Amino acid sequence: MGWQVLKRRVIPVLLLRDGRMVKGRQFKDFRDTGEPRTAVRIYSAQDSDELVFLDIHPSRESRAAMIGVVRVAATECFMPMAAGGGISTIEDAHQLILAGADKVVVTTAAVTDPPLISRIAKHFGTQAVVAGIDYRGREDEARVWIRSGSEMTAIDPIEHARNLVELGAGEILINSIDRDGMMQGYDLEMTARVSDAVSVPVITCGGAGNFMHLVEVFRNSKASAVACASLFHFGDNNPIRARTYLRNQDIPMRVLR
Amino acid sequence: MVSGRQSEDAVICVVDYGAGNLASVVNGFDQLGFQATIVKNPDEIDQYPRLILPGVGSFRQAMRTLESRGWTAHLRNYAASGRPLLGICLGMQLLFDEGEEDGETPGLGLIPGRVVLMAPSPPHRVPHVGWNNLIDTRDHPIFDGAKRHVDYYFVHSYHCIATDASSVLARCEYGGEFVAAVAKGNVVGLQFHPEKSQPVGLRLMENFAQWDGRC
Numbered sequence: 191m192g193w194q195v196l197k198r199r200v201i202p203v204l205l206l207r208d209g210r211m212v213k214g215r216q217f218k219d220f221r222d223t224g225e226p227r228t229a230v231r232i233y234s235a236q237d238s239d240e241l242v243f244l245d246i247h248p249s250r251e252s253r254a255a256m257i258g259v260v261r262v263a264a265t266e267c268f269m270p271m272a273a274g275g276g277i278s279t280i281e282d283a284h285q286l287i288l289a290g291a292d293k294v295v296v297t298t299a300a301v302t303d304p305p306l307i308s309r310i311a312k313h314f315g316t317q318a319v320v321a322g323i324d325y326r327g328r329e330d331e332a333r334v335w336i337r338s339g340s341e342m343t344a345i346d347p348i349e350h351a352r353n354l355v356e357l358g359a360g361e362i363l364i365n366s367i368d369r370d371g372m373m374q375g376y377d378l379e380m381t382a383r384v385s386d387a388v389s390v391p392v393i394t395c396g397g398a399g400n401f402m403h404l405v406e407v408f409r410n411s412k413a414s415a416v417a418c419a420s421l422f423h424f425g426d427n428n429p430i431r432a433r434t435y436l437r438n439q440d441i442p443m444r445v446l447r
Numbered sequence: 448m449v450s451g452r453q454s455e456d457a458v459i460c461v462v463d464y465g466a467g468n469l470a471s472v473v474n475g476f477d478q479l480g481f482q483a484t485i486v487k488n489p490d491e492i493d494q495y496p497r498l499i500l501p502g503v504g505s506f507r508q509a510m511r512t513l514e515s516r517g518w519t520a521h522l523r524n525y526a527a528s529g530r531p532l533l534g535i536c537l538g539m540q541l542l543f544d545e546g547e548e549d550g551e552t553p554g555l556g557l558i559p560g561r562v563v564l565m566a567p568s569p570p571h572r573v574p575h576v577g578w579n580n581l582i583d584t585r586d587h588p589i590f591d592g593a594k595r596h597v598d599y600y601f602v603h604s605y606h607c608i609a610t611d612a613s614s615v616l617a618r619c620e621y622g623g624e625f626v627a628a629v630a631k632g633n634v635v636g637l638q639f640h641p642e643k644s645q646p647v648g649l650r651l652m653e654n655f656a657q658w659d660g661r662c
Contacts, residue, residue, distance in 0.1 A: 194620040196571070197578040197598055237645055239578060264470045268478070270600055270643050290470045292503070292602065292643065314467075315504040315537075317574040317602045360574050360604070389567045391576050412570060414577065444578040444598045446647065 197444045198408050199239040199415035200432045202422050203395060204229055206275070207247040209255025213423060215371035217324070217339035220246065223423065226259045227266075233422075234267030237446055238429045241271045242363075242417055244295060244322075246338050248276020257289045264290025272320055278303065283310045287318065295363060297322030298336040300350075301343055304357055311358030320393070321359035323347050325380070326367045332380060339367045347380065348387050355388045362388055363417065366396035371420050373399025378410045385412035393417050401427070401435040408441045459483040459656060460495035462522075464512050466537060467503035471642040475649055481656040489521035497530055497655070498522075502537030506546030506562055506605065509537055510554060519555065526557050531660040532634045533589075536603060539629065539636030543607055557634050560609040560626075571622035574604040579639075581617040581627050588658045589628075589635055589651055590616075597647045599639035601627075607638065633660035 204226055205212050214220035233241055245256045253276055260273050273286045274295025283294045299306045300321050311319045324339055325332050325347040334345040351362050364384045366377040374397055381394040391414035394407055398421040407416050421427050437443045459476055461469050463485045476483035486492055502509055513519050526532050534542045543554045546562035567573045578598035584590055606625040609615050616628035629636040641648035
């Protein structure tokens with residue numbers, strides 16, 4: 191016992207549509223996987239480091255449902271929560287923060303209205319703004335995609351990350367669409383490049399299939415956190431076991447008792 | 448030190464000045480069996496036996512709001528009354544003499560010192576986000592029963608420099624040490640979020656709820 195250091199985080203991601211949990215692969219073929227409140231309770235009982243709620247179908251109704259999910263989650267669990275999906279105004283961000291989110295995740299608007307990042311950061315503090323970057327492709331061919339992976343841009347993810355930090359993003363959430371739901375491991379190369387390119391914490395997402403994938407991220411990049419959507423859907427894998435596994439691999443993990 | 452369940456009228460006041468969400472603070476006390484009330488009007492705080500000053504975001508904006516809504520004098524008087532007062536995150540920073548964000552802004556002046564930006568010192572990134580443990584923790588009722596090596600949740604870009612060493616309750620290691628908790632008489636500050644730190648954080652909230660402000 192006795193790492194006197196900031197611990198690495200393992201963050202379950204809950205994808206939502208109209209207030210229901212969904213799961214997909216490569217941002218497609220989403221199917222309903224149940225009631226988020228149940229999952230939140232379980233993740234809370236397992237002392238997850240943090241939770242991220244992402245609305246994949248941003249309509250007003252879907253976002254309202256997500257706000258409801260966050261509000262209920264805030265009454266039942268006492269852990270950091272980030273929420274995003276279709277945030278396009280300060281008011282959108284405010285509603286989520288009032289509901290109980292500590293941070294908002296802004297992805298599409300980071301491309302279509304970059305000054306929004308600055309406005310939210312100015313209003314709520316940079317630590318309240320996570321800039322999400324969804325991308326396809328590898329290395330120099332990688333490009334940012336928006337609107338839940340439905341629309342391509344010509345933007346390079348690394349340059350985008352740098353710009354967003356300049357604008358006031360407190361963290362970067364880099365998300366590989368190609369690896370999403372495939373459970374074949376994270377895009378270590380992109381994770382390393384992004385975490386080298388910026389001086390804010392980087393959370394990587396997309397591809398976790400087993401605990402060794404999480405270790406690989408921390409051994410091969412300067413990422414501060416790993417986000418997992420599919421990994422924890424399977425019975426034996428849970429944040430408690432993940433924490434133990436990583437600790438045994440000498441990755442500094444949170445101590446609860 | 449008061450122990451056991453609070454009496455019916457021992458409600459905790461949670462100051463609402465528009466900075467940051469209070470839901471988790473109130474819900475945390477509720478979970479523990481204590482009653483916490485959100486108070487928007489500074490004239491009303493005097494009836495409460497203990498008070499929480501929460502907050503996230505900008506020091507400058509927060510102090511401007513506190514001033515314009517008439518909170519500053521009431522909070523100082525409350526502190527002077529000897530009743531327990533807990534500042535959380537930005538709320539702890541506001542207890543200090545001044546903050547340097549966007550130019551110098553006077554704080555509440557209850558803890559000597561100032562609030563400055565954390566400078567990234569690789570590999571340490573700013574903001575300081577995540578779980579970290581406290582070091583050199585002094586004994587204090589708020590840490591009653593808390594294990595020394597556990598991690599609490601931090602999320603901040605600024606940190607406090609305390610000019611009175613005796614006010615420092617705990618530090619944290621992050622590219623150098625920074626002040627993680629302060630205490631001066633009945634006034635306590637926590638840089639981390641106890642209401643986001645699950646059981647170990649709730650433990651501290653419970654201690655606060657049962658503390659009479661004396662050491």
